[in-house]
Amino acid sequence: MATKGTAALLEDAGIGVSGVEQITGFAELLGGRVKTLHPKIHAAVLARRDVEADRQALRQQGVIPIDLVCVNLYPFQETIATSDVAAEEAIEQIDIGGPALIRSAAKNHLYVTVVTGSGEYERVIEELRSHDCATTLSLRRRLAADAFAQTAEYDSVIAGWMCSTGEQRFPAVLGLTYRLSRLLSYGENPHQQAALYAEAATSQRGVVRAEFTGETPLSYNNIQDAAAALELIRDLAALRPPRPAAAIIKHTNPCGVGVADTLAEAFRQAYKGDPLAAFGGILALSIRLDEATARCICEGRKFLQVIVAPGFEPNIKEMLCNRWKNVRLIAVGEPGASATAGSPGQSFKTIPGGLLVQEPDTAVADPARWRHAAGPAPDERLLQDAAFIWTVAKHLKSNAVAIGSQGRLLGAGAGHVDRLTACRNAVENAGGSITGRTVAASDAFFGFPDAPEILIRAGVSLIVHPGGSKRDQETLDLCDKHGVTCLLTGVRHFRH
Numbered sequence: 001m002a003t004k005g006t007a008a009l010l011e012d013a014g015i016g017v018s019g020v021e022q023i024t025g026f027a028e029l030l031g032g033r034v035k036t037l038h039p040k041i042h043a044a045v046l047a048r049r050d051v052e053a054d055r056q057a058l059r060q061q062g063v064i065p066i067d068l069v070c071v072n073l074y075p076f077q078e079t080i081a082t083s084d085v086a087a088e089e090a091i092e093q094i095d096i097g098g099p100a101l102i103r104s105a106a107k108n109h110l111y112v113t114v115v116t117g118s119g120e121y122e123r124v125i126e127e128l129r130s131h132d133c134a135t136t137l138s139l140r141r142r143l144a145a146d147a148f149a150q151t152a153e154y155d156s157v158i159a160g161w162m163c164s165t166g167e168q169r170f171p172a173v174l175g176l177t178y179r180l181s182r183l184l185s186y187g188e189n190p191h192q193q194a195a196l197y198a199e200a201a202t203s204q205r206g207v208v209r210a211e212f213t214g215e216t217p218l219s220y221n222n223i224q225d226a227a228a229a230l231e232l233i234r235d236l237a238a239l240r241p242p243r244p245a246a247a248i249i250k251h252t253n254p255c256g257v258g259v260a261d262t263l264a265e266a267f268r269q270a271y272k273g274d275p276l277a278a279f280g281g282i283l284a285l286s287i288r289l290d291e292a293t294a295r296c297i298c299e300g301r302k303f304l305q306v307i308v309a310p311g312f313e314p315n316i317k318e319m320l321c322n323r324w325k326n327v328r329l330i331a332v333g334e335p336g337a338s339a340t341a342g343s344p345g346q347s348f349k350t351i352p353g354g355l356l357v358q359e360p361d362t363a364v365a366d367p368a369r370w371r372h373a374a375g376p377a378p379d380e381r382l383l384q385d386a387a388f389i390w391t392v393a394k395h396l397k398s399n400a401v402a403i404g405s406q407g408r409l410l411g412a413g414a415g416h417v418d419r420l421t422a423c424r425n426a427v428e429n430a431g432g433s434i435t436g437r438t439v440a441a442s443d444a445f446f447g448f449p450d451a452p453e454i455l456i457r458a459g460v461s462l463i464v465h466p467g468g469s470k471r472d473q474e475t476l477d478l479c480d481k482h483g484v485t486c487l488l489t490g491v492r493h494f495r496h
């Protein structure tokens with residue numbers, strides 16, 4: 001028995017088949033929305049073979065028992081993964097009869113075999129051949145468990161999509177569906193086991209679905225750092241005017257970042273930011289890795305664990321793998337705009353006994369919306385540097401302060417419990433590089449003018465921060481006094 005499309009396929013293959021409408025006595029209704037939802041189908045699946053009352057009911061209604069149910073659900077996940085899919089199209093890809101049949105067969109797995117994926121076909125066929133057209137209970141039980149897992153995933157994806165397209169941002173019950181992508185070499189530490197799971201339905205390209213090259217397996221930390229590096233790179237790609245960008249990440253914090261007219265120069269700028277911290281770091285690039293940049297990466301005594309890029313030109317992979325035996329290369333496809341800009345997704349963080357959920361931080365630096373609050377008016381090039389270094393500060397752990405100039409991160413203070421120390425460390429890490437037109441950015445406002453004073457004494461000529469402190473005016477007065485420009489973004493970028 002089969003529905004219309006499958007029946008036609010079987011007939012073309014020369015296999016005898018009865019259309020479902022021949023069994024039920026009803027043609028497909030409502031444009032195909034109703035096909036298998038009929039007592040003669042579900043009774044045939046749900047009947048208990050060793051219960052006389054069930055067998056008698058089937059005989060009275062002329063129902064032939066069904067021993068095997070094979071269903072491929074409508075491709076709802078694949079449909080919504082298309083960014084421009086219309087709601088009406090997505091709704092029509094919500095399968096009703098399929099999940100109902102799967103659940104009926106899975107419930108009655110003592111007697112019925114349920115098959116929900118092509119990966120199981122050969123195993124089922126093998127059992128049918130070796131067990132006189134029957135299957136073992138152990139296989140039926142496993143297939144039933146897989147079937148319920150699949151329908152749970154299917155419904156969860158639908159619920160998530162409906163919430164994302166409606167006003168209910170945070171549902172009363174949160175169903176998350178992720179599939180095992182790969183086992184990792186270890187977790188944050190070697191004594192911890194770890195695995196990478198992929199979101200069931202998403203249109204985003206990223207590290208999870210990337211192409212991996214390298215002999216050494218990726219660790220939990222490698223994945224975290226690579227994802228953090230890619231997120232920063234994609235935010236930098238959204239800045240105007242667009243320029244090639246490179247970022248080196250250590251423990252999810254940028255330690256070197258550069259933008260320039262060529263990718264090779266952007267990498268040099270990034271590496272120059274902190275060569276000591278860059279050793280053993282994760283490199284991310286905004287455009288396809290070319291030979292000139294690859295040669296810059298390979299020269300000297302550098303060591304990089306992972307390189308993330310949209311792609312790699314021919315022979316580049318071989319060059320890099322010959323340079324470092326254990327290097328891992330991750331090709332993520334073209335990044336385009338910010339990874340999170342306009343994304344309807346959510347950000348999750350586990351805590352003991354629960355889960356924190358929030359919208360992702362999609363704000364991209366936009367100097368046109370900032371307020372010039374103190375000091376001289378900045379020219380266009382200084383504004384570009386301000387947008388650049390503000391973006392870097394967004395990707396540092398809080399409390400965070402970043403200092404940069406001419407498209408290069410000079411020094412950063414990240415993960416500090418007070419902003420004063422963040423400023424001191426940023427200045428110290430910048431060394432003697434703070435000269436002339438230098439920008440400092442803080443991920444949150446300055447509660448007191450003592451921290452901005454450290455930056456000004458070091459030679460910073462522009463400070464950008466969200467503003468919003470009761471003591472903002474003291475910072476603005478300090479900037480006016482020393483001829484330092486101060487821009488207020490109105491947007492905070494805490495990152496814990």
